[in-house]
Amino acid sequence: MKSHFKFGYLSAFVYFGLVSASAAQELGPGFTKIKDGIYTFAPDATTTTCSFVVTQEGVVMIDSCNNPLYGRNMLAAIKKVTDKPIVFLIDTETHTDHTGNHFIFSPPATIINHAGAGAGMRKEYNPKRAETLAAQSAEMREAVKGEKLIVPHIEYQGRMTINLGERTFELIYLKNVHSFADTAIWMPKERVLFAAAAAVVKGLQNLRPSVVIADVLASYKLMKALNPEVVVTGHGPVTTTKTFDEYEGFYTLLLKRVGEMAAQGKSLAEIKAELKMAEYTDWNGQDRLGLYIEVAYNSVKK
Numbered sequence: 281m282k283s284h285f286k287f288g289y290l291s292a293f294v295y296f297g298l299v300s301a302s303a304a305q306e307l308g309p310g311f312t313k314i315k316d317g318i319y320t321f322a323p324d325a326t327t328t329t330c331s332f333v334v335t336q337e338g339v340v341m342i343d344s345c346n347n348p349l350y351g352r353n354m355l356a357a358i359k360k361v362t363d364k365p366i367v368f369l370i371d372t373e374t375h376t377d378h379t380g381n382h383f384i385f386s387p388p389a390t391i392i393n394h395a396g397a398g399a400g401m402r403k404e405y406n407p408k409r410a411e412t413l414a415a416q417s418a419e420m421r422e423a424v425k426g427e428k429l430i431v432p433h434i435e436y437q438g439r440m441t442i443n444l445g446e447r448t449f450e451l452i453y454l455k456n457v458h459s460f461a462d463t464a465i466w467m468p469k470e471r472v473l474f475a476a477a478a479a480v481v482k483g484l485q486n487l488r489p490s491v492v493i494a495d496v497l498a499s500y501k502l503m504k505a506l507n508p509e510v511v512v513t514g515h516g517p518v519t520t521t522k523t524f525d526e527y528e529g530f531y532t533l534l535l536k537r538v539g540e541m542a543a544q545g546k547s548l549a550e551i552k553a554e555l556k557m558a559e560y561t562d563w564n565g566q567d568r569l570g571l572y573i574e575v576a577y578n579s580v581k582k
């Protein structure tokens with residue numbers, strides 16, 4: 281399998297900065313091999329990214345993919361690469377588009393996220409989820425069979441290290457960056473960072489009012505200090521720390537503009553109506569700019 285990847289798909293290499301990753305075409309569209317035994321599945325520019333890492337002792341997954349079809353796709357891909365069991369599944373956040381398909385992987389996977397994750401998931405769980413998904417298509421109806429809420433078996437505090445086989449995974453809690461519990465996963469030997477949804481690739485997200493911009497900016501600092509070679513965010517393709525720089529630039533400019541308008545006595549509604557971020561119109565999710573303005577407004581008003 282190894283040599284197949286190495287020599288079979290040189291032409292499919294994608295370059296970004298100093299890093300190269302190869303499209304793992306035999307695993308299907310959207311799969312990328314980051315390094316030996318490390319794969320991501322990013323179906324497109326905005327859909328939830330999920331990943332898996334093969335170790336001598338079994339597989340570690342990061343997030344459970346956007347929907348049950350993608351989850352089953354992921355399971356099939358893992359089985360093509362290794363016959364080892366999925367030992368751990370680490371959630372980078374609590375939202376359903378990352379955690380809703382635990383049932384496909386657990387058992388056997390033990391699920392892990394920071395303290396507060398289980399409570400957050402219970403609060404957000406939609407009991408009609410299976411029914412709604414099943415109505416989408418015959419394939420989805422099949423894929424969603426067995427759907428149920430499974431909250432993390434293990435909740436850690438602050439930081440946690442997992443040693444499995446030859447690999448080390450450092451779990452780092454990122455406070456107030458996106459959901460009820462956000463976890464970055466750092467692989468120090470491989471220099472691969474799974475960065476949760478503190479920043480995603482060129483896109484505006486469904487930003488919750490609980491997000492604190494100062495904490496988000498602090499998380500970029502923390503993650504950049506790790507000096508990762510490859511960064512995998514919660515949504516979109518494999519990238520580098522340039523995504524943190526882009527997002528930092530965006531937030532800094534947003535805070536500046538919202539701050540100036542608020543100082544002129546403008547209301548939140550007026551700022552939302554007037555403020556444009558023309559430098560970022562190529563980002564996905566433009567209709568969510570208002571959410572960002574609101575969070576910025578609350579932070580400059582403090």
Ligand SMILES: [Zn+2]
Nearest residue numbers: 373375459477
């Ligand atoms: Zn989310």
